[in-house]
Amino acid sequence: MKAGGAASWWARISAGLLLGFPLGLALAGLFVQLAPDGPGKFQLAMWLVTPPWVAALASVFLVRDGVRAWLWLGGSTAAAYAALFLCRHFAG
Amino acid sequence: MRNDILRTCRVVHGWLGIVTGLFLFIAFYAGAVTIFWPALDRWALPPSAGLVTPLEQAAELIEQANEQRPESRRDFTVHLGADTEIPARMTWRLSRGNRELVAASLDADGHLHLSSLTPTALGRFIDHVHRTGGLPVGEELGTAIMGGVSLLYAVALISGLVIFLPSLTRDLFALRIGPSAKLLWRDIHNLTGMVSLPFHLVIALTAVVFCLHDEIYDALDRVVYRGTLRAVFQAENPFGSVPRDSAPAAMLSPAEILARLKDKAPGFQPNALQYRNAGTKGASVTVWGGDERYLMRMRERGFVVMSAVTGEIANTEYLPGFQGGYGRAVSAFFALHAGNFGGPAVKWGYFVLGLGGAFLFYSGNLLWIENRRRRDKDGGKGGMPSRSVRGMAIATTGVCLGSMIGVSLSIAASKWLHVHAGQPAIWQNGIFYAALFVALGWSFLRGPARARAELLWVSAAVTIAIPLTSFLAWVVPSLGLWVWQESIGVDAAALAGAVIFAALARRSARRVRSVSAAPSPGAMTRADCPD
Numbered sequence: 001m002k003a004g005g006a007a008s009w010w011a012r013i014s015a016g017l018l019l020g021f022p023l024g025l026a027l028a029g030l031f032v033q034l035a036p037d038g039p040g041k042f043q044l045a046m047w048l049v050t051p052p053w054v055a056a057l058a059s060v061f062l063v064r065d066g067v068r069a070w071l072w073l074g075g076s077t078a079a080a081y082a083a084l085f086l087c088r089h090f091a092g
Numbered sequence: 093m094r095n096d097i098l099r100t101c102r103v104v105h106g107w108l109g110i111v112t113g114l115f116l117f118i119a120f121y122a123g124a125v126t127i128f129w130p131a132l133d134r135w136a137l138p139p140s141a142g143l144v145t146p147l148e149q150a151a152e153l154i155e156q157a158n159e160q161r162p163e164s165r166r167d168f169t170v171h172l173g174a175d176t177e178i179p180a181r182m183t184w185r186l187s188r189g190n191r192e193l194v195a196a197s198l199d200a201d202g203h204l205h206l207s208s209l210t211p212t213a214l215g216r217f218i219d220h221v222h223r224t225g226g227l228p229v230g231e232e233l234g235t236a237i238m239g240g241v242s243l244l245y246a247v248a249l250i251s252g253l254v255i256f257l258p259s260l261t262r263d264l265f266a267l268r269i270g271p272s273a274k275l276l277w278r279d280i281h282n283l284t285g286m287v288s289l290p291f292h293l294v295i296a297l298t299a300v301v302f303c304l305h306d307e308i309y310d311a312l313d314r315v316v317y318r319g320t321l322r323a324v325f326q327a328e329n330p331f332g333s334v335p336r337d338s339a340p341a342a343m344l345s346p347a348e349i350l351a352r353l354k355d356k357a358p359g360f361q362p363n364a365l366q367y368r369n370a371g372t373k374g375a376s377v378t379v380w381g382g383d384e385r386y387l388m389r390m391r392e393r394g395f396v397v398m399s400a401v402t403g404e405i406a407n408t409e410y411l412p413g414f415q416g417g418y419g420r421a422v423s424a425f426f427a428l429h430a431g432n433f434g435g436p437a438v439k440w441g442y443f444v445l446g447l448g449g450a451f452l453f454y455s456g457n458l459l460w461i462e463n464r465r466r467r468d469k470d471g472g473k474g475g476m477p478s479r480s481v482r483g484m485a486i487a488t489t490g491v492c493l494g495s496m497i498g499v500s501l502s503i504a505a506s507k508w509l510h511v512h513a514g515q516p517a518i519w520q521n522g523i524f525y526a527a528l529f530v531a532l533g534w535s536f537l538r539g540p541a542r543a544r545a546e547l548l549w550v551s552a553a554v555t556i557a558i559p560l561t562s563f564l565a566w567v568v569p570s571l572g573l574w575v576w577q578e579s580i581g582v583d584a585a586a587l588a589g590a591v592i593f594a595a596l597a598r599r600s601a602r603r604v605r606s607v608s609a610a611p612s613p614g615a616m617t618r619a620d621c622p623d
Contacts, residue, residue: 016247017243021311022315025311025312025315025316026315028312028316029312029315029316032316032317038416038417038418039328039409039416039418039419040328040409040415040416040418040419040421040422041418042312042317042321042324042325042328043418043419043422044418044421044422045312045316046301046305046308046309046312047301047421047422047425049301049308049311049312050297050300050301050304050308051297053243053300054243054246054247054250054296054297054300057243057246057247058246058247058250058251061097061100061101061104061247061251062097064096084316
């Protein structure tokens with residue numbers, strides 16, 4: 001357990017698990033806002049939550065430590081929700 | 093930094109692999125078997141006494157059954173015969189949530205004849221093992237846990253890829269068959285993993301969704317749909333696409349319904365007609381069937397909803413070839429997970445990939461054990477493997493071989509149980525978990541290396557019991573067993589499997605003999621490791 005000790009590992013994994021899911025929800029939300037309506041759209045939206053979650057969970061091992069994982073993913077998640085609220089605002 | 097990442101990924105891959113490997117082994121092994129679910133159900137299906145009324149008389153059968161048994165009108169199914177799992181023309185459920193069916197037929201004088209029919213639960217049980225990864229808990233909890241396992245499995249795949257990438261071009265097809273068996277096992281693990289990587293990525297991502305979709309929908313409803321998802325869901329419910337109208341009305345005959353559908357979708361192969369609210373103006377008929385040219389959602393099935401009165405097509409959102417873009421994308425995810433397209437060649441391909449996946453996890457566990465054993469040996473703990481290494485070796489042998497024995501045993505036992513115990517479904521759980529836990533105990537008592545050889549012999553024996561049961565049914569009819577020509581593939585595959593298990597058992601036994609420097613029972617020996 002090098003590269004920052006056990007605490008860093010838990011910090012990374014918790015960042016991926018806890019921030020990856022809301023990040024996936026926000027990106028699926030953007031899809032719901034921006035893509036044209038059609039039958040089955042809500043099902044595809046549900047399917048779109050997982051890939052960003054998995055990507056986030058894998059990405060936490062590519063940064064140097066747990067703090068950076070929280071900062072990067074926290075920033076991305078905040079940005080995704082900001083975009084979602086902006087879209088909603090302008091879509092009325 | 094690059095080396096940092098590589099080192100991190102190596103640790104991550106090792107830990108995630110060892111945590112998830114055994115669950116995934118069971119999920120993949122059972123999952124490979126469920127590819128042939130319909131054939132398995134047919135294999136286990138007892139012959140029924142009831143006559144199957146000719147399709148030309150189906151309209152008359154429906155009329156009589158609906159009249160004499162009004163409770164059948166709410167929801168009944170006409171089977172077209174292509175679907176061999178249910179040997180009856182017309183069935184309905186005894187009550188909601190009950191597996192038992194009422195089968196209706198017309199006797200020689202045209203009178204209605206009713207009998208009860210319980211569809212076989214064998215395929216469903218193997219699927220339960222697949223969904224829960226063999227966890228001895230309820231399906232809901234087991235599936236939720238497997239959702240988490242699948243997430244970790246996806247990350248294990250990505251980290252494994254990162255580790256292997258730098259040496260990809262050098263090592264991909266290198267099989268170092270030499271004195272170091274560990275290197276050979278690692279090469280095989282890497283080759284299997286790389287070649288089937290796209291399959292594994294698809295399986296991992298889709299499995300997370302299948303396991304957690306209720307939870308994801310709930311969250312989506314709160315965050316994105318702000319409480320309106322249920323309304324969206326209902327508005328798009330295909331079974332609500334024919335508006336209810338309780339005024340009585342005459343329905344078209346099955347032949348007319350099928351003719352209308354043929355005009356619209358000539359490539360679609362229907363196998364069942366499910367009627368709802370029969371005899372009313374709002375009667376709907378859902379035609380189930382498949383079209384191998386498309387990616388399909390359920391086991392070889394898609395469906396179309398029509399009005400049973402006018403024959404008008406009400407919903408094509410699940411009809412292969414007529415779906416919208418979003419529906420097509422979602423169907424593709426389902427189909428790619430379960431091999432629901434392209435017919436038998438794709439099914440066999442998925443079967444091989446599924447077994448290959450199980451092997452990937454088994455070999456991964458062996459590599460972890462071997463690495464640890466070497467570290468312990470060089471680490472100055474007197475050369476003795478640590479408790480975690482021994483525990484993992486016992487668990488790997490016990491769980492992997494125990495689940496293989498359990499699957500074969502539940503299949504082989506299903507016919508015998510039907511004859512001697514009536515309801516095989518009740519026993520299946522017990523048989524599977526008994527096999528799993530006995531194998532685990534055996535692996536603990538005998539030591540993983542010797543147990544491996546012995547349990548492989550048991551696997552071979554219970555697997556050959558599958559074709560042997562069919563053979564006995566054929567030569568000794570007085571046993572009360574039966575054999576179907578339609579499911580001869582199950583017998584053939586089991587025979588081949590038994591031969592492979594026996595060959596592996598012989599190899600394992602030979603290795604134990606050649607390495608055994610009189611190991612005390614339960615002790616970790618060199619033979620416990622992959623070389």
